[in-house]
Amino acid sequence: MNASDTSDAICSAKGCREPAVWVLAWNNPKLHTPERRKTWLACPAHREYLSRFLSIRGFLKDTVPLAEWSAPDS
Numbered sequence: 308m309n310a311s312d313t314s315d316a317i318c319s320a321k322g323c324r325e326p327a328v329w330v331l332a333w334n335n336p337k338l339h340t341p342e343r344r345k346t347w348l349a350c351p352a353h354r355e356y357l358s359r360f361l362s363i364r365g366f367l368k369d370t371v372p373l374a375e376w377s378a379p380d381s
């Protein structure tokens with residue numbers, strides 16, 4: 308992901324079509340190597356819901372404003 312493709316970023320919550328403003332970076336240790344980061348996008352209304360979903364499973368690593376998010380090697 309880079310700055311040019313964040314303008315149409317849509318919230319990852321099921322059924323939500325709101326523009327995303329947060330990036331939730333997560334990792335499932337049963338499926339992913341420790342360095343791997345999956346990302347979910349969240350609108351303001353769903354940030355809390357999605358981050359709680361991930362954090363109660365121990366998956367959530369980071370929550371970053373979309374404007375500040377950059378892929379590790381971009």
Ligand SMILES: [Zn+2]
Nearest residue numbers: 318323350353
């Ligand atoms: Zn949403």
